[in-house]
Amino acid sequence: MKDNEGGKIITIVTSLLAAFTGLYSTYAGSKSPLEHFTRAAAKELGPRGISVNNVAPGPMDTPFFYPVESSEAVAYHKSQSMNGKLTNIQDIVPIVKFLASDGWWITGQTIFANGGYTTR
Numbered sequence: 001m002k003d004n005e006g007g008k009i010i011t012i013v014t015s016l017l018a019a020f021t022g023l024y025s026t027y028a029g030s031k032s033p034l035e036h037f038t039r040a041a042a043k044e045l046g047p048r049g050i051s052v053n054n055v056a057p058g059p060m061d062t063p064f065f066y067p068v069e070s071s072e073a074v075a076y077h078k079s080q081s082m083n084g085k086l087t088n089i090q091d092i093v094p095i096v097k098f099l100a101s102d103g104w105w106i107t108g109q110t111i112f113a114n115g116g117y118t119t120r
Helices: 025-031 033-048 071-079 089-100
Strands: 007-012 050-057 109-113
Touching: 007 033, 007 089, 025 033, 033 050, 033 109, 050 089, 089 109
Parallel strands: 007 050, 050 109
Antiparallel strands: none
């Protein structure tokens, strides 16, 4: 295999790509082109053994989330997951590890890892 062959490109996007909601147009809109880029890159880079995927967490329990949300919004987002919690970084890491190793055959996908927050 040549030096520029084989590998993984994994992008973190947002589950808001599958949501019908207001107030997040700029955030979700800035991530939405990645779905097309991912599909196109997967086709273009596949022959070189490179897989390309997105992982789309639901609202995450991080310091980035809380300053921009009201307590009512936080409660709503928590209520939309199957366990009444926000996504944790620890929920996403195993998925990224899998895509970077044994999941090499998965390509051109957006994986919604969000506890049921959104579906397509």
